[in-house]
Amino acid sequence: MLIRKKKTPHFFDVVVTDADSIVLTNREEGINFLVSFFKTVRPARNEEYETANNKLQLAMVALEQHKVLKQKLQRAILLLLINTNLNKALTESGVPLAEGFWQELFDRLKHKMLPAIQDPDDFLYVIDRVFYKSDDFKWVEAITQENWIRFFTIIQMPIGVRDKRLQQHVMAAMRILSFQVAQTGLEKEVAAYIPATETGQESPFVKQSFLIHDLQEKLTQDSDNATITHCCALIKDVIQQCAKNIDYIRSQQSTKGASLRQTYTLLILSTRLQRILILNDVLDRDDHFDVGRFVDLFKVLVRNENRKNSIREFVSQGIGYLAYQIAEHKGDKGGKYITSTAKEYRKMVISAMWGGFIICFIAVFKNLLGKLALAPFWQGFMYSVNYSAGFIAIEETGSTLATKQPAFTASAVAASLDTKKQSNRPDLNNLAITVAKVSRSQIASFFGNLVIVFPGTFLLAWLYHLSFNTKIADGDAAYQLLRDQHPWESLSLLYACNTGFFLFVSGIIAGYVQNKIRYGRIGERLVMHPILRLSMAENRRKKLAAYIEKHSGALVGSIALGFFLGMAGIFGKVFGIPFDIRHITISAGNSAIGVYGVGFENIAWQYLLVVFLGVLAIGFVNFLSSFAFAFYVAVKSRGIHLKDYPQFIGILWRYFIHFPSHFILPPRNKANS
Known part of the structure; x- marks a missing residue:
């Protein structure tokens, strides 16, 4: 006889039919209730994270239909808010730490091996108990913002706000x-870069602290609602002034530069100001x-608790902060490309033709240097000097390579999606037009380079033969x-990927150096x-100061690229790898x-055609790999999630179908340019 397991x-x-059996009188009972509730929303092991959307919608239907649920x-949440310490969750969790990158990395390594003991009285302990799986943050973030807003609206967050104990915690x-914001706002990385009229006692970073102290006194005195509301409105206004100062400093970073410490400081300030607003x-x-805004905080708390000891995430975040300031400079320069x-299109072609020359x-020179009987290292060194000198000449003459x-235009494209600079959703139609501009600009520069390089080099080879009665290369x-x-008789397309990566890295180096020159005010220091x-x-x-400020990054980037390209083949020979x-x-x-x-x-035209197409393919792979690397870094560093814009591909495709010529040539109608 088969025994069927009871469902x-x-x-x-259970809650609806037997509500009296579920007693919520203490913190542990509240935690158990929330664990069971969110278990109904959590996707099963074999389900996609997105299924949590449907499960939360079903939960919201149940909440609206059954008052007791x-x-x-609400009772479970209120119990936990009142009977736990909210300070650490609200003031530390998800806030970049001020003690520095290396100290935080060391602490995470330490806690990775031996996790820290959690305080049961801490609200983060509750988060850890309720969202106990290490990947819970994934389904929490997979649920749409609209669904989370509706969920917290249904349960009337913040609940019990008039409760004295909750007010005291908040x-x-x-x-x-407020103390932390006031202190950080007076540090030189902030105070020295805000407008002179908002420093010292008049600084909004200091002013907000006095206003919050006034609010505390009014709540203690149990003032009327109108008084409390007016005081909170003043706080909101001064917090917005602080945010404007931070935006002002960031807007100046492309011209004045930024340090990693300043970038961290601004992130810390921004996060703390957002917490105060909540x-x-x-x-x-x-x-x-x-x-x-509350939903954003909720997601941050869950993610941070799930990933609090993640080395990979912390390193990625730290590098992202540094990459952001570099990407700012690259994006600023990308506009000229x-x-x-x-008229601009013609200038691009002419500039590229000079670069091709x-x-x-x-x-x-590279082929002539290859004839010298040198040790591998010195041969690679000579190649590198040749490349570097050529790239510097291109930069100094204002020519285009x-x-x-791609390393610069990718940052410029990503800047239009920058979530750190704009609160509104980006104009995706305008972004499609920008992509078309990048496409035709790239085609113009490729055309300008190639239309000169092949006939020009052929002419130089002929002149060399004529002058010295020997060919540069023969037989x-x-x-x-x-x-x-040749695309399949050699590994040319794979090697083209290497070049794309080196182009990307040299762009990073150029942006980093240019940033340091500006932030360190090297020009002013040279003058004095x-x-x-x-x-x-x-x-x-x-x-001299103006030249160094303007050209240092480009010069160092050109030298770096020259040595990357010059030493790559020697590296392969030394280690015996392709x-x-x-x-x-x-x-x-x-x-x-x-x-x-x-x-x-002596060459079959079919073979020559394949070689020519191979050269074009090399250019395409150069562009694609370099652009992909640069765009990935620019997107990640700016906090952009491309999955938030799934409709963009369709918009871009429709634009291409209607205006295919715009991706190759500029439109005659300026309105569509």
Whole structure:
């Protein structure tokens, strides 16, 4: 006889049908209730995280239909809010720590091996008990903002706000945050960069502390609702002034630079100000509560508790802060690589043609240097100097190298989605137009480079042959130059990916150096340098300072790129691995030298066509890999979640269908540019 296992009744059914059996009188009973409640929302092991959306919707239907379920849930939450210490959750959890990157990393490593003991009186202990699985934050974040807002609206958050004990908890946390904001706002990383009219006693970072102290006194005196509401409105206004000062400092970072410490400080300030706004909203008695802001805090608390000892997440976050300030400079420069009008497009082509002219000499010199009998290291060094000198010449003459664009244009595109700079959702239609601009600008620079590089290098190879009665490359050596660009007779496309990565890294280096030069005020310090003042006239010092401020990042980036490209092949030979680079313009130059060495009459046109297409493929891979790396870093560092914009691909595709020519040439109508 088979014994059928009895089906466990649903938690909601138990609460509704037998409410008297569920007693909520202490904290532990409240925790158990919440554990059971959210267990009904948590996706099963074999389910996608997105299924939590449907489960929460079913829970909300049950809450609206059954008053007793809603009352029990409210009672459980209120018990925990009143009987736990909220300070750590509200003032520390999810706030970047001020003691520094390395100290926090060491603490996480320590707690990874030996977890810290949790205080049962701490509200974070409750979060850890209710959302006890390490991946709970994933389904919590997978639930849409709209559903969470509706859920907390149904249960009337904040519940029990008039309860004296809850007010005391909230006020205590608010006071701690206000002291921290006042102290941080007076640090030199902030105070030295805000407008002069808002420093010292007039600083909003200090003023908010006095106002919050007044609010505490009025709550202690049990003042009327109108008085409390007015006091909270003043606090909200001054917090918004603080936020404007932070935005002002960030807006100046592209010209004045930023340090990692300043970036951390601003993040800490912003987070604490947001917490104060939430707590102020809880206490203001105006019958309006920003549930969306509360939902953001709720998600942060769950994620932070699940990932509090994650080394990977912390390192990623720390690098992201640094990458953001670098991406700011790259995004600012990226604008000059994006064309909108026909005039700008023509300038881009001409600029790229000059860049192609310089590349012709780089390609010739590189092949001549290869003839020298040097040790591998010194040969790679000579290659690197040749590349670096050429890239510096391109930078100094204002010419354009097509493959250097993606690292900057990717940041410029990502900047339009920047969640740290705008509260409204970005204009995705305008973003599609920006992508079209980037596409045609890139095509213009590729065309300008290649239309000069191949014939120009071929001409130089002929002149060299004419002058010295010998070819730069002949016979097998010349044929090898063609084979090296062939898409399947060589690893050219794989090596093109390496080049894309090096282009990306050199862009990061350029942005980092430029940021440091500006933040360190190197130009001003050079002008005031005591030795230079004795040996150099003031106007010359100013010219030197201006040059260093404007060009240092680009020069260091060019040198870095030159050495990356020059040493890559030597690295592969030394270690006996297939590692090298392929750069579209240099590949085009090498192909021209190879064609001249072999002779058109000795090459099948089909083979020559495949080599030409291989060079174009190398350029495409150069662009795609460099853009992908740069865009990923720019997006991650700005806190952008591309999954929030699933409709963008459709918008971009429709724009391409209706205006395909805009991705190649600028439109005649300026309104569509």
